[in-house]
Amino acid sequence: MDKVALVTGCSSGIGFETALALAREGYHTYASMRDTKKGAKIQEIVKKENLPITIIPLDVDKPESISSAIKQVMTEKKRIDVLVNNAGYGIFGCLEDLTIDELKAQFETNFFAVARLIQEVAPIMRSQKSGAIVNVSSVAGRIGFPGSPAYISSKFALEGLSECLRYELSPFGVNTIIIEPGVIKTNFFGSMRMPKNAKPDSPYKDITNKVVAGVKMMAEMGTPPKEVAETIVKALKEKNPLPRYPVGNDAIMFLEAKKMKTDIEFENYLKKELF
DSSP, rough: OOEEESSOOOHHHHHHHHHHHHHHEEEEEEEEEEGGGGGGHHHHHHHHHHHHEEEEOTTOOHHHHHHHHHHHHHHHHSSOOEEOOOOOOBBBOOOOGGGGHHHHHHHHIIIIHHHHHHHHHHHHHHTOOEEEEEEOOOOGGGGOOOTTTTHHHHHHHHHHHHHHHHHHGGGGGGEEEEEEEEBHHHHHHTTBBBOTTOOOTTTEEEEHHHHHHHHHHHHHHHEEEEHHHHHHHHHHHSSSOOOOEEHHHHHHHHHHHHHSOOOOHHHHHHHHHHO
16 A cells, blocks of 8 residues: 655745655655646656656645645545645744734744644544654744744744644654754745835844844755755654654754753854854
C-alpha cells in the first residue's frame, strides 16, 4: 500500500523541496499550492524522474479548499500518512505599526489554517492508528525579537499547539513533529509584507529597517531549503521522533545561546547580534 503525504505551500522553497524529497522516499505526495500554475517547475522534475507527485490546489485560508483537497486525497488513496504544514508568510513591522486586521490575517494563515488541516486529518490518522503531522515552525517560534511580532507570535502559537498535540495524538499512534528552521535561502524574505498604514515618521522605523536589512543579509547566506526537507525525511524515519528539529547553524546557535544564558543576558546578546 502506498504511503501518502500531503504537503502545503509547494510552489517554492521548503514545500517544493519537501514534496520532492518525500516522493523520492516512496511517498505518493500531494504537492499542494494556492495557484497550481506555479507548479510548472516541480512538474518538470516529476516527469524527468518519474516521481509519484500529484499537484493539487489548496488555499489554506479557505476552509472549503482544505476540505476539497483532503477529500481528493482520500478518494484517490484512502489514507494520509504524513501531513506537512508548511504554507505561510510573514509581515514585518513593530506592533504599533500593524493593524489588528493584519495581525488576524497573519494568524489566519500561520496558525488557524494549520489547526483546520489537523482537525480534518487527525481523525483519518487515528482510524489508521498511524501517521505523522509535521509543523514547519521557525527558530522565531522560540525566540522573540523586534520588527515582526505578528509572524513571531503566530509561530509561538504553533509551537504551543504542537506540544499539546503530542500528548493528544500519541496514544493513537500519531506523531507530531516541529521543524524549526533558521534563516533559509528562499524568496520568503523577499515576499515578506510590510504594514499597509505604517507612517514614514514611525518611531519604530529605524528598528524595523535594521531588522529587515539584517535578516535579508542573513538570507543571502542562509541554509538551503533542501536541508529542511532532508531533516523532515530524517525525522519521519525515526521510530520515536524528537519533539523539535532545529535546522541551520544560525538556529542552533541562537537556541543554544538562549539555553545557556539568563533572559537578560540573552536579550543583550540578541541586541548585539541584530543591531
